[in-house]
Structure formats: C-alpha cells, structure tokens
Amino acid sequence: MFIKDILMEKAGSARIQHLEDLILWNGKAGAQKAISSLHSLESNPGDTTIKWDGSPAVIFGRNENGEFILTDKSGFGAKGYDGKATSADNLENMLKNRPGYEKNPQEYGGFINQMKAAWPAFEQATPSDFRGYVHGDLLWFTTPQASDGKLVFTPNTTQYSVNPASDIGKKIASSTVGVVLHAHMDLEGNKSKVDATRFQAGPLLAMPPQTVTEVPDIESAKLKELENFVNAAGSDIDAVLAPPAELKMKNFPDILYMYMNHTAKTRTSNKIGSKNFVQWLTADGSKVSSAKQGRLVEYLKQHQKGLDAIFAFMRSIGPIKDNIIAQLDANPADIEASTGGQKGGEGYVIGKDVKLVNRQGFTASNMEKNN
Numbered sequence: 001m002f003i004k005d006i007l008m009e010k011a012g013s014a015r016i017q018h019l020e021d022l023i024l025w026n027g028k029a030g031a032q033k034a035i036s037s038l039h040s041l042e043s044n045p046g047d048t049t050i051k052w053d054g055s056p057a058v059i060f061g062r063n064e065n066g067e068f069i070l071t072d073k074s075g076f077g078a079k080g081y082d083g084k085a086t087s088a089d090n091l092e093n094m095l096k097n098r099p100g101y102e103k104n105p106q107e108y109g110g111f112i113n114q115m116k117a118a119w120p121a122f123e124q125a126t127p128s129d130f131r132g133y134v135h136g137d138l139l140w141f142t143t144p145q146a147s148d149g150k151l152v153f154t155p156n157t158t159q160y161s162v163n164p165a166s167d168i169g170k171k172i173a174s175s176t177v178g179v180v181l182h183a184h185m186d187l188e189g190n191k192s193k194v195d196a197t198r199f200q201a202g203p204l205l206a207m208p209p210q211t212v213t214e215v216p217d218i219e220s221a222k223l224k225e226l227e228n229f230v231n232a233a234g235s236d237i238d239a240v241l242a243p244p245a246e247l248k249m250k251n252f253p254d255i256l257y258m259y260m261n262h263t264a265k266t267r268t269s270n271k272i273g274s275k276n277f278v279q280w281l282t283a284d285g286s287k288v289s290s291a292k293q294g295r296l297v298e299y300l301k302q303h304q305k306g307l308d309a310i311f312a313f314m315r316s317i318g319p320i321k322d323n324i325i326a327q328l329d330a331n332p333a334d335i336e337a338s339t340g341g342q343k344g345g346e347g348y349v350i351g352k353d354v355k356l357v358n359r360q361g362f363t364a365s366n367m368e369k370n371n
Helices: 019-043 088-096 099-103 105-125 167-173 220-240 252-265 274-281 290-302 304-330 359-370
Strands: 048-050 057-062 068-071 132-140 145-147 150-153 158-162 177-185 204-207 335-339 348-350 354-356
Touching: 019 220, 019 252, 019 304, 019 348, 019 354, 057 177, 068 088, 068 105, 088 105, 099 105, 105 177, 105 204, 150 167, 158 167, 220 304, 252 274, 252 359, 274 290, 274 304, 290 304, 304 354, 335 359
Parallel strands: 177 204
Antiparallel strands: 048 348, 057 068, 057 132, 132 177, 145 150, 150 158, 158 335, 348 354
16 A cells, blocks of 8 residues: 555554564563464464455544544544544545645545545444444455456455355445454543444445464474473573663664564575574664664674574474464465465464464565555
C-alpha cells in the first residue's frame, strides 16, 4: 500500500511478536515462551488463527456522545488537528490535507474515494449503543470477484482465494467491504479483545477468526534439544541483553531486531550469527552511530557466549517454525493464500501475541513491495 502509517510502534512494545524474536525482548524467558507456544499449537490448534495481510489500517467506533467515527491510525492519534472524522465529508477533507494528496492526487485521491464510499457500511454495522473504538485492517473495498472458481482479493502483498460455496465464501460474496478486527479500545484507551459478532450484518463483513483445524508435526525431539540448550545458556543470554546503563545501549534488543529484519529483506537467514551481525552493525546500513558501534563491539567481546547463544536459538527455531507454516499452508482450506506466486500468506497467530511468519518469504516480499 502506498500510504504509510505515521504512528510507529517501538519494535519491542506490546504487540504481536515474531516467535523467534521473543528471546530479544525477554531473554531466556522469551525463548521458553517461544518453545511453549509451539507445544500449545500441538495441544490446542484451535487457539491459532490466520494472520491476515490487510491494508490500510482503520479505526472506527462511537465516541461518548454516540457519534460514529471512521479514521486511520494517523488521524486517530493526531495532535495538531482533530483526526476523528464524524462524517464522510469530514474524512475526505482530512485526508486531502495530507502531504500525500498534494504529491500524488490521482493515486491518493482514489484511496480517499474508497474510504468515503465505505463510510456507510462501517456506520451501519456499528450499533448505536456501541462506545469506544476498534482497530482493524481493510481486506476489500468492493465485493471480491470470482476467478477460476474462487473469490479473489489482494489487500496488500498476499492474495487470498476463497471457496464461494463455503460459509465464509457466501458471507464475503454478500458484502461490499471487508475488515479484520484486532482490538477494542474503550473511551479511556484501554485495549481488550474485540468481538466481531457485535457488529451488525450488512454490507460490512467483520471477518470472524479463521482457526487452524489440523495439528501439525512440531518436531518434539528438536524442541526438547532446544529447550535443554536454552536452560543451559539462559544466564549468558540474559547477561548480554542487559548492558550497563553507562554504556547507553538500552536499545540493544532493537538493534538486534533491525538486524533480523535485514536478514529477512536480503534473504540471508542462513548467515545469521555474531560475525555477520558485527559486519552489518559496522556497515552504513545499520544506521547505528560510530560511537555506539565501538562501545557495542567491545561489549560483545566480553559477552560472546550470550550473543552466540541468541543466534544459535534463532537458527534452530526458525526452520522448525517454517516447517510448521508449510504444513499449515498445505492443508486444504476454504481460504487459501499465496505471496509472490508461492503458496502461503502472512502466517498465523498463536494465542494473542505470538506470530509465525516466514520471514524469507512473506516478510521479504512485503519489504520489497513497500520500499
């Protein structure tokens, strides 16, 4: 999508995290959570859902006076203006005042027209007694059309093909706008799980969760070996992730996260390791200041075992995760996804906060598209 979200979240903040990145934010405990999450997929597959690749992000609901509001993340969090649009015309005017419209009025204008046209569907679906807001991602602005016997829509990077005879296919065919919902926010800003059934049937389809039904092979023996490794290396892992305050490297986990995204974008996960990390760190692409680079390189010489352990964990759990994703993607389903011509979509979410994503596939394709 050509429109970028202005509100950026800190990489390690409270959001859905890549399975292999949990170790970056919570050390040994994060690695243990990653392993237990895969075990829970085996014992309770119904708690794992499709992660939709929707775009753009939208926020809608009703304020304390019951007025309906539809906006995007930038508008919802705006400081210099009121971005909580209370009419379709208000939404149009707000979006036209953005720099993107001035730079590219034709393309941006098309998006504005789509948002304005979708307004009645969102408003009709939101009960008059609803209070608060929901955050979601658009899946389609117009009813998906059939191609080769399937309903097809491509909201962002991934293309979805749906069996029109299935229950979900019939719901999609009778809708004009589709959205996947992520969270509910009350009027005080407190977040909670959103109940899609609260929204009234009509032209808007609030996509219900699509859960996993087949249990994949999670390679228990390999996970046991990895669990033993984490238990043995846990103290070294926690130590390297806790640099002294005087070194001014509080964002070290964020730097590691940027490195992981670099290996995804360049499709070089096979090179993940301490030596490769230092090479990336000291190159122009890392964007880390030369002073911090020097402090970090010296610090890591003293904590080499911990850094090696982090990357060893990532190299080990990554293939296990990708094998699970491949199995889930291969299962017959009413909704099938493909990215870059290859079978598979953005991935899956275990519970509420752990995602399984093929970074060499979806993440790399998504980064290439949005550059």
